[in-house]
Amino acid sequence: MKTSLLLPLALSIPLHAAAAPAAPAPAPASASSSAPKLVVVMAVDGLPQEQVVRYRDQFGQGGFRRLLEGGAWFTDAHQAHGTTVTAVGHAAILTGAYPNQHGIVANNWVDRATGQQVYCTEDRDHKYIGEETDPSDGTSPARLRVDTLGDQLRYATGNRARVIAVSGKDRGAILLAGKGGTAYMYMESSGNFASSTWYMQQHPQWVQRYQAGKPQDRYYGQKWTPLLADSAYANDAEGPLFNFSYYSEGGKPDADYYKRLKEGPPVDELTLDFARAAIEGEALGANPAGVPDLLGVSLSGHDYVNHRHGPESRMSHDHLQRLDRMLAGFFSYLDKRVGADGWMIVLTADHGFANSAEFSQRQRIDAGRVDSKKLMAGLEQHLAATFNGAKPITNAVLPNIYLDGGAIDKAGLKRADVEQAASRWLQAQAGIADVYTRTRFEESGATGTRQDLLMRRGWHRHESGDLVVVTRPYWAFGSGTGGATHGTPYRYDTSVPLMMMGKRWIAPGNYTQYAEVVDIAPTLAAVLKVRAPAGAEGRVLTEVLRGSAR
The missing domain is CATH 3.40.720.10 (Alkaline Phosphatase, subunit A)
Structure with a gap:
């Protein structure tokens, strides 16, 4: 006991x-059993x-x-x-x-049929x-x-x-x-x-x-x-x-x-x-x-x-x-x-x-937190300004961001242009290392780096986002001043x-x-x-x- x-x-x-x-105690395994x-x-x-x-x-x-x-x-x-x-x-x-x-x-993502988050x-x-x-x-x-x-x-x-x-x-x-x-x-x-x-x-x-x-x-x-x-x-x-x-x-x-x-x-x-x-x-x-x-x-x-x-x-x-x-x-x-x-x-x-992040900073390592709500609000504002008020994002559960194909078509836009505009803006933000787009996954494929390979393995064409955001090493999505997390290819x-x-x-x-x-x-x-x-x-x-x- x-x-x-x-x-x-x-x-x-x-x-x-x-x-x-x-x-009762289990019976001995038969002599012929190998498993x-x-x-x-x-x-x-x-x-x-x-x-x-x-x-x-x-x-x-x-x-x-x-x-x-x-x-x-x-x-x-x-x-x-x-x-x-x-x-x-x-x-x-x-x-x-x-x-x-x-x-x-992911633990949670967006159901494309409903546009709603699912577990x-x-x-x-x-x-x-x-x-x-x-x-x-x-x-x-x-x-x-x-x-x-x-x-x-x-x-x-x-x-x-x-x-x-x-x-x-x-x-x-x-x-x-x-x-x-x-x-x-x-x-x-x-x-x-x-x-x-x-x-x-x-x-x-x-x-x-x-x-x-x-x-x-x-x-x-x-x-x-x-x-x-x-x-x-x-x-x-x-x-x-x-x-x-x-x-x-x-x-x-x-x-x-x-x-x-x-x-x-x-x-x-x-x-x-x-x-x-x-x-x-x-x-x-x-x-x-x-x-x-x-x-x-x-x-x-x-x-x-x-x-x-x-x-x-x-x-x-x-x-x-x-x-x-x-x-x-x-x-x-x-x-x-x-x-x-x-x-x-x-x-x-x-x-x-x-x-x-706070421990890493004390070790003089570049580390921090990316506020998800602020990041998405800034991205939506940038895309609206770039594409004459269009709202091409349907939902997001970072690192996955989902685009609204209907809204993109209605606005007369090209999906690849929206992807690139979003990717460029995101990569200019503090703590963001890279953005993988649907076009990049489907057409360009991996470039041969370890990160590219891991990200391709992690992307499902029906469930994953049209944009997948990767933070810089030792950075993470979240807010506050304590605790730790995970979720990257590092x-x-x-x-x-x-x-x-x-x-x-x-x-x-x-x-x-x-x-x-x-x-x-x-x-x-x-x-x-x-x-x-x-x-x-x-x-x-x-x-x-x-x-x-x-």
């Missing part, structure tokens, strides 16, 4: 207090490779260190597309596809089970245009393989689960994990039992305090900030409190807790049909911490160390539950992170961990070969002996595979 690592007050609280009763009984695909939202390297000496024995020393670690791995945000990165992991294939071009996993035909659902909430993978490894595994096994994904964010779970799996996501209004009517009409009994135990309430009234000695944080950018408490103004657990749980370690502890309940409730890794199962886990807390405090902060440093200890407990659980030689894992991230945003571990399938070592996150799906397809997803463009990482997995 694992205990919470969050706070002294929580040390005596069992993490599985509300989990489903333990199912893992359970494949775990884990994404740590917003974890740059740089942080793994910087803090690795402080890791314990069973978490990241176990992956680094007992698994295969690619030291030059990337989310190799231009718009490095959560939805895009999660979609790449198990489709093996770039956005120009899988169609998830990546929004589906108004479906609702959360037993939870309040807003029209723009993420409830299905309907907008994902390709299949996933889990879909292929289900197909190859006659739908007998179980594919489950769980995350603190709906898009993190849904885009890992694919079309045929089942996604469970954290509900910030109640602290429950719930699925949607895309997957089922009613939760299974094990989910209902888990929810009834209300494990999310155990953090109420507690504070996030440092895990390590003060000297461990001496090289971090910020002084002590450990004054974050989990409470609500109402004096008891409510929506405000449950939302606050997302901004630190609790959301990740709860996600792994629910993953354990899913393993036991669905008998993952002990499939009675004798086929492999797939579990996707997306840990969302690090992204929230980095956005609020910056990856250079003590809060981010401490969160990563806590996450390391959580992983150690989860891996130990899998050893006991599935058997140390019965499961394998791939750990990666959906994107990296830039340092906060290496601090693309460089992510890519680690694989599995005694029977993966050869340990540090691999300096260039690798991409899109390589994960075809590599796992080779291990599982199933067809790779249709849109997969990655390569099989044969250098890490043992003989039987090749």
Whole structure:
């Protein structure tokens, strides 16, 4: 039984207090079985490779260190597309596809049919089970245009393989689960994990039992305090900030409190807790049909911490160390539950992170923020003045800007002229490095630079904007004077961990070969002996595979 690592007050609280009763131990795998009984695909939202390297000496024995020393670690791995945000990165992991294939071009973009903003996993035909659902909430993978490894595994096994994904964010779970799996996501209004009517009409009994135990309430009234000695944080950018408490103004657990749980370690502890309940409730890794199962886990807390405090902060440093200890407990659980030689894992991230602009400025780096509203207002004013009052922009969700083809035609203008006028003006603004136009994508193609390649991969002709704006390095869209973000084609945003571990399938070592996150799906397809997803463009990482997995 694992205990919470969050706070002294929580040390005596069992993490599985509300989990489903333990199912019988799984039967040993047959001697003829060559595939893992359970494949775990884990994404740590917003974890740059740089942080793994910087803090690795402080890791314990069973978490990241176990992956680094007992698994295969690619030291030059990337989310190799231009718009490095959560939805895009999660979609790449198990489709093996770039956005120009899988169609998830951002967290939010504009539906050309309506001209309105849409959310990546929004589906108004479906609702959360037993939870309040807003029209723009993420409830299905309907907008994902390709299949996933889990879909292929289900197909190859006659739908007998179980594919489950769980995350603190709906898009993190849904885009890992694919079309045929089942996604469970954290509900910030109640602290429950719930699925949607895309997957089922009613939760299974094990989910209902888990929810009834209300494990999310155990953090109420507690504070996030440092895990390590003060000297461990001496090289971090910020002084002590450990004054974050989990409470609500109402004096008891409510929506405000449950939302606050997302901004630190609790959301990740709860996600792994629910993953354990899913393993036991669905008998993952002990499939009675004798086929492999797939579990996707997306840990969302690090992204929230980095956005609020910056990856250079003590809060981010401490969160990563806590996450390391959580992983150690989860891996130990899998050893006991599935058997140390019965499961394998791939750990990666959906994107990296830039340092906060203020921190970069203190390092004498050119950095800043581009106010999106002011930028778009200035662009619209410029285009109206240039084209006799015309209003050729229909909507924008930066970095994507959408043009109104009807308005352009009505004004007797040429689309290419509007694109060029907008591009020239934008590139003259502070913090803007480049603008990619539809004409440039469709006619000129890439010029051969790394940035051009990543931007082309990230552009979908039906979903992306007619203009895609790239900020200068260390600049970002936004306002305010704190926090950090991501979303560019620069290496601090693309460089992510890519680690694989599995005694029977993966050869340990540090691999300096260039690798991409899109390589994960075809590599796992080779291990599982199933067809790779249709849109997969990655390569099989044969250098890490043992003989039987090749």
